[in-house]
Amino acid sequence: xxxVSQSPRYxxxxxxxxxxxxxxxxxxxxxxxxYQQALGQGPEFLTYFQNEAQLDKSGLPSDRFFAERPEGSVxxxxxxxxxxxxxxxxxxxxxxxVNTEAFFGQGTRLTVV
Amino acid sequence: DQQVKQNSPSLSVQEGRIxxxxxxxxxxxxxxxxxxxxxxxxxxxxxxSISSIKDKNEDGRFTVFLNKSAKxxxxxIVPSQPGDSAVYFCAATDSWGKLQxxxxxxxVVTP
Numbered sequence: 457x458x459x460v461s462q463s464p465r466y467x468x469x470x471x472x473x474x475x476x477x478x479x480x481x482x483x484x485x486x487x488x489x490x491y492q493q494a495l496g497q498g499p500e501f502l503t504y505f506q507n508e509a510q511l512d513k514s515g516l517p518s519d520r521f522f523a524e525r526p527e528g529s530v531x532x533x534x535x536x537x538x539x540x541x542x543x544x545x546x547x548x549x550x551x552x553x554v555n556t557e558a559f560f561g562q563g564t565r566l567t568v569v
Numbered sequence: 570d571q572q573v574k575q576n577s578p579s580l581s582v583q584e585g586r587i588x589x590x591x592x593x594x595x596x597x598x599x600x601x602x603x604x605x606x607x608x609x610x611x612x613x614x615x616x617x618s619i620s621s622i623k624d625k626n627e628d629g630r631f632t633v634f635l636n637k638s639a640k641x642x643x644x645x646i647v648p649s650q651p652g653d654s655a656v657y658f659c660a661a662t663d664s665w666g667k668l669q670x671x672x673x674x675x676x677v678v679t680p
Contacts, residue, residue, distance in 0.1 A: 460612070462612075487666055489666070489667070489668070491668075491670075496672070497672055497673075498573075498575075498658050498660075498670030498671050498672050498673050499613070499658070499668070499670050500670070501667050501668065501669070504666075504667055512667060547612055547613070549612075551666055554666050555601060555662070555664075555666050556666070557603065557615045557618060558615070558666060558668065559615065560605075560612030560613045560614070561612050562610070562611055562612045563611075563612050
């Protein structure tokens with residue numbers, strides 16, 4: 457596709473449920489990022505992939521968060537045993553190379569009830 | 570700690586006038602700065618960037634100024650148009666593209 461695609465756009469999860477968020481980056485983009493954006497705040501870095509290698513996961517808030525990009529294209533962010541504080545918009549971004557402009561998807565709005 | 574700060578949560582400007590958005594940072598290792606624009610229910614859209622080796626970058630109606638000694642950058646939009654009404658995020662990076670964002674400034678352009 458022409459841009460970064462994320463699915464689902466909206467997800468409502470019951471507390472304790474596991475969720476999986478998908479990101480389809482722009483074809484050929486080497487770098488892929490996940491960000492978390494709470495209401496009224498700027499996006500906060502979660503994790504970074506260069507191709508299939510996860511080079512930085514320092515922003516993941518707990519071990520309930522896990523991300524993968526097994527073939528260097530599509531990425532999945534998984535959250536286990538969701539809690540209310542996980543409610544946020546999760547943004548995926550990709551860039552063609554390091555230190556080039558990142559293009560963002562529309563995000564997945566996760567609401568944990 | 571917040572390494573990128575946008576201290577004005579909102580800005581109202583008349584159509585045709587200049588919009589000036591400000592951003593301060595604390596990390597002297599940042600070497601690349603970007604501005605993103607965000608409409609409701611959409612992801613941030615890249616607007617303009619500047620490398621730390623420059624002090625100004627211009628693209629059409631948008632100009633970014635960087636003052637490294639003050640650790641300050643600003644975005645000028647001239648002339649402001651109704652379609653510019655959005656949230657603007659300042660972001661910075663010191664390495665391979667991991668971005669640190671400010672909290673954003675909501676711009677409203679009035680007729």
